[in-house]
Amino acid sequence: MGSLIEELEPREAAGRVRVEELEAEIAGLTARLEGEKQTWSRLRITRETVAEVITELSGQAPAEAAMSPQEPVAPEMRVVGAIMVPHWREGLTADALPDVYRDIVEVIADAAGPMQAKQIVPRIGLPAVTGKIEGTRGKLKRLVQRGWLIEDQPGRFCPAHPGPGGESVNSRNDKGSSL
Incomplete structure (x- = not known):
């Protein structure tokens, strides 16, 4: 051995x-x-x-x-x-949107300025690959068509209707969380 x-x-x-x-x-x-x-x-x-x-x-x-x-x-x-995706009208909140669209609207509402699709994709939990970015861009365009967002410059999206007092969507729902 x-x-x-x-x-x-x-x-x-x-x-x-x-x-x-x-x-x-x-x-x-x-x-x-x-x-x-x-x-x-x-x-x-x-x-x-x-x-x-x-x-x-x-x-x-x-x-x-x-x-x-x-x-x-x-x-x-x-x-x-x-x-x-319903057309935006007075009194309609992001809760009326399907989950992924609501997530997109909330991310943009919380942003300091206009955002691009490639910036939004990782914030809604998707991998930053071309297919996901393009799919998100299509959703952003649909949200613009339906009055939820505006495209101030080509490819840059921001809220069409900021919350009362200009606050973000999520800040109205915040109950003082420590996070």
Whole structure:
């Protein structure tokens, strides 16, 4: 029998090979996951856009469609689970928005000045990758169209309707937290 060190060297080499194989597998899975996330994001945005177009074609004003229960637009077409962003009007708060849109509005309301999509993405908990930035930019443009935000310069967004006294959305909800 050889020395203990000589016996451990082949086991160590085999362990290193297994680790390298697993790391390569993880890298491949990570790339596949990112591709699937981007596909999912594009499909979700497409579904939202199609739902908006169908709503507009049905003759309902977008604000009416957002407040009415989901019902078939035509006998053969049904919009299920469409996320609607209502037009801003007096008395309507960010709570009326779907979660991601509300997060975007709150981040911008809390900012010191106009923000770009690439600055907003990490603040709403998304990775700062091109797909997420572009998806967020689309949401920002939708919020501008619906009167929630303004685009003071191309690509720079700020609140269209600051809170009372110019305070931010979150500062009105703050109950003196120590954070």
